[in-house]
Amino acid sequence: MRYRRSTFVLLLCVLAGVLPGRALTPVAARRGMVVSSEPLASDAGLEILRAGGNAVDAAVATGFALAVTYPFAGNLGGGGFMLIRRANGESIVVDYREEAPGAASRDMYLDAQGNLLPHASTVGALAAGVPGTVAGLALAEQKYGKLGLARVLAPAIRLASRGFPVSYYFAESLREHRELLAQFDASRRIFLRNGRLYEPGETFRQPQLARTLAAIARRGPRAFYRGRIAAAIAAIEKKYHGLITRKDLAQYQAKLRAPLVGHFRGYEIVSVPPPSSGGVVLVEMLNILEPLELGPPNSYQSIHLITEAMRHAYADRAVYLGDADFVSVPVARLTSPEYAATLREEIIKAKPDAPLQPGQPAAGESSNTTHFSVVDADGNAVSNTYTLNGGYGCGITVEGAGFLLNNEMDDFASKPGAPNMFGLVQGEANAIAPRKRPLSSMTPTIVTRDGKLRLAVGSPGGGTIINTVLQVILGVLVYNMDIRMAVAAPRFHDQWQPDKLELERWGFSADTIEKLRAAGYPLEYVGGLGEVEAIAVDPQSDWRFGAADPRGDGKAVGY
């Protein structure tokens, strides 16, 4: 009986053009696919695809839905980067990264002795940058969507007003962050019910957030950046001694940027430019690795060579990268194959983990962000990473408006040379200045070959993001793994400083670990690196294959 029912379900799925993935196979779909960190948000994107929306419509719907169902990282009060590749081959980046308020200053997180003020850039109103998400999603929808803001916001409004069942992982996440959220009245009331913590299966309703989303649906981003909601943001900032004013909100603009493009073994790598370091560091690493024989996946040879590429590129990140609208960033030189060749020579000559300094490319940025990928039936693709920075951002929920504010100011170099919450050491190029955007590590990326879409990929994970994306790309392009295998494969991370090679605890053989230790790598075990939500397109059949990372609770859905 069970066999007959599952055969019937399979037949229905095949007729509908979608094949359900088993634990270790990707979800397959003929037309469109959405993969995000939270199942209801993926469903919201699919609803919009089925309603005739394109990949941008579905991505915007997913982004707004995550702000409701995944407040850990989904957001209205944060920022991010959306990489869009249209079926005609045109690519564009919507930069909706947060901005430093007009009153921000270089030393705002230092005391009179020049020491970092504990938690000032991570908890509370002073930690928040001017939010960019609403401007970014609205701009993407207006320029590249088909259905309009009101239609794509409908699933998010429904989820906020009717509520949704609290999952085990959401309940756990609220419990884990209760110390942060309990510090601020509206957060304590909305997310912690003043101490009566949500249990799995209970319904979580957010009427204030529903009203905010409905206002955006009616009046567009102006509803957020001017008027009642802007006044509420400015008021809560004032109450908790932050800097964001109504003027800061009124002047905020999402920016359209040309993507950063690199090449690797016949593939085109399309990613994001500054103010994210993601594209530059990813392309620099791929350039270094291009001609090297990497050996079997996760063998000593492959881990050693990839780690050395990571160390060089992250050392350069620390010194050279910042908001290119404010400082000069040598993007072309850092991503040139000639520069990579000099670094490769150094790697070949040097001992493993030899001390190294940032290079001279002269002429001659915890899983607390979230990523989603969308491909539609026409072949339009979106790779979007956005964030509040830390889980639940700075902890403050805007009174009367129902959304959390970010703590993205911590991505600046509060004190150049001192590590931020991800342990990333950063330099003058990323010092704080009014209206400047803090350096990010977000790496939404699309890979094509001969003009055809091959991959849409990205991850959360702060400073580890770029290395996570690198390893998934290598898994598919070098090791011919299917997308689910590449996403699930064990990962490692080295960001130059602090000097340690992080390994996922259960992923590597004892022999390999012993060889790495003997070679001199200071090893540290971590629970999990990143949470990739990716889609691969088969070049022959054009079928879409989606993979939600088993490290998270996300879902790939298609039709």
Ligand code: GLY
């Ligand atoms: N907030 C993490 C990043 O942008 O890299």
